[in-house]
Amino acid sequence: xxRRVLAAVALAAVVPAAARADEKGQAILEAAYxxxxxxxxxxxxxxxxxxxxxxxxxxxxxxTKGTVKALKPNYFKWVMTGPGAESFYADGKHYYRVMxxxxxxxxxxxxxxxxxxxxxxxxxxxxxxxxxxxxxxxxATLAGSDMVNGKEVHLVRTKLTMPDRTVVYAIGKNDGLIxxxxxxxxxxxxxxxxxxxxxxxxxxxxxxxxxEFKFTPPPGAEEFTPPDFAGRLIPVxxxxxAFTLPxxxxxxxxxxxxxxxxKALLVNFWFYG
Amino acid sequence: xxxxxLEMITVNSGDSxxxxxxxxxxxxxxxxxxxxxxxxxxxxxIFAKFGVQAFPxxxxxxxxxxxxxxxxxxxxxxxxxxxKKLGVQ
Numbered sequence: 544x545x546r547r548v549l550a551a552v553a554l555a556a557v558v559p560a561a562a563r564a565d566e567k568g569q570a571i572l573e574a575a576y577x578x579x580x581x582x583x584x585x586x587x588x589x590x591x592x593x594x595x596x597x598x599x600x601x602x603x604x605x606x607t608k609g610t611v612k613a614l615k616p617n618y619f620k621w622v623m624t625g626p627g628a629e630s631f632y633a634d635g636k637h638y639y640r641v642m643x644x645x646x647x648x649x650x651x652x653x654x655x656x657x658x659x660x661x662x663x664x665x666x667x668x669x670x671x672x673x674x675x676x677x678x679x680x681x682x683a684t685l686a687g688s689d690m691v692n693g694k695e696v697h698l699v700r701t702k703l704t705m706p707d708r709t710v711v712y713a714i715g716k717n718d719g720l721i722x723x724x725x726x727x728x729x730x731x732x733x734x735x736x737x738x739x740x741x742x743x744x745x746x747x748x749x750x751x752x753x754x755e756f757k758f759t760p761p762p763g764a765e766e767f768t769p770p771d772f773a774g775r776l777i778p779v780x781x782x783x784x785a786f787t788l789p790x791x792x793x794x795x796x797x798x799x800x801x802x803x804x805x806k807a808l809l810v811n812f813w814f815y816g
Numbered sequence: 817x818x819x820x821x822l823e824m825i826t827v828n829s830g831d832s833x834x835x836x837x838x839x840x841x842x843x844x845x846x847x848x849x850x851x852x853x854x855x856x857x858x859x860x861x862i863f864a865k866f867g868v869q870a871f872p873x874x875x876x877x878x879x880x881x882x883x884x885x886x887x888x889x890x891x892x893x894x895x896x897x898x899x900k901k902l903g904v905q
Contacts, residue, residue, distance in 0.1 A: 772888045775867030776875075779885065783877045784865040788850030791833040791840075796825055796850045802881060806821035807902045809895070810875040812852070812868045814829040815839055 568685035568699045573675040575714045575721050576666060580674030582747040585613045590741045591623065591663060597735040611664075611742070612749075613671050616656045618756040621664070631662040632758040639758050647767040648760055664740055665710045666701075667721040681710075689713055691722045692743055720745055783810075822904045827862060829871065830854045878902055 579585065589611050594604035607625030612618075619633035628643040633653050638660070640649040658673040669677040681701035689696050696713035703710065713723035722745065726738045760766070777783065787797040802808045824847045828836055836849055853859040866875065869888075876885040876898045885898030899905075 770869070772870035772873075773886075775869060776873070776886045776888070777867055777883050779883050781883050782881055783875065783883050784862075785881075786850070786862050786865070788827065788852060788859055788862065791828075791836040791849055791851055796848045798877070798881070801823045801825055801848065802877060802879065805823045806879055806904050807823075807884065807899055808877040809822060809824040809899075810866070810877060811824065811826045812829065812863065812866065812873040813826055813871050815831045815835050 565682075565684045568683040568697075569678075571685065571697050571714055571719075572666070572681070572683045572699045572701065572712060573678045575712070575719055576670035576673070576675045576678040578719050579667075579670035579721070579747070580672075582671065583615050584748055584751040585611070585671050585746065586749045586751065587611050587742040587745040589621070589623065590743070592739045592741075594737045594739075595734060596737070597729075597733045601734065611668070612751055612755065613668065614751045614753065614756065617653055618751070618753055619660050619668075620756055621662055621668075629663060631660065632756065633657075633660060634756045634758045635753055637758070639760075641761060641764070646764055648764050649767050663738065665724040665726055666712055667724050667740060667742055670721065686711060688716075691741070694718075694722060696722060720747075819899065819904050821902075822899065824848075825850055827852045829860075829863060829868075876902070 587610065588608070590606060590608050592604055592606045595601040605626060607623040607628040609621065609623035609628070609630070611621045613620075617633055618635055619631065621631040623630050624643065626643070630641045630643075632639040632641070636653055638651050638653045640662070642648075658677065659669055660672055662668070666678065678701075681703065683699050683701045686698040686700040689698055691713045695716045697716060699712045699714055701710045701712070702708070707729040709727055711725045712721050713725075714721055721742065723739065723741045725740075726736075728736050730736055783798060785798050787795050790796050798808070826847060827850045829852045831839075833851070836851070839845075840849070850862075851859065852862050866873070872890065873888050874886065874891075874895065875883060876895065878884040879902075884902055885894065887894055
């Protein structure tokens, strides 16, 4: 026993302080995900602020407000109001996305036991559906303390797998719940996007029933069907039409000429734009 | 980089000679390009003939000139499998 303790002390002594902070951040984040995942249902009020920066003339920040409700295994609604607000619904069979003021909505199949729901949130919802495994491999570090709506919180910074994306979570020191997430990412041309979700009135295991998650399309809105870009392709097995095209450096290229003596020809249709 | 037995052609839609050659020298590409031209040009019919409605669209044509595989978007795994079937490694 003593030998093991000494070994542990020796190990601890060589671990740099920064690494210990990282482990603490990771532990706090995973505990928050676990706590959310252990709940059967969840409800909260949500305020989302989206701000763009980095280029002159970036649009002013916009704020939308609404509520989120979730029930295991696959009932969900994130209903927001305000300009450009996006709402998401999962009724146990399908997943829907609605944009305020748009005459159409998107519908897709829903996993019977989803690990994630896709939308404008991070761990505050990913934890509920996926648990601590959704918090793995995010490179979490403890980044200080803050106050959110009168609650003392740890700030845990995570790096997402996509480059240049970070999320800072505000996790209650007393309740261990995620009260705020702040996602920043770089877009094309130096534009940066920052999305802050603030959850208030957060409740675990509120009484919710599947019936509450019934989706009703907005009045007049129609389901969007994506165009079938593959519908006119030449069927496999059919002869490819012959072609001869000018080459940019002069001369011509033809199907028969390129195929001569080859096992296969890859034809790639593209544009630079 | 190109596997043995495989030739590749890229059919361009709408870009100028200068754009294409500039891009090719910047990226050090060597594969042949066919210029499909813009809507209204005589060469543009190739896109309709191959049923191209989105970019990128890719076809694999076998040695007999028949369509062996096609896809819209990038499907590297599918492409590799199709080429393997034709004996291209």
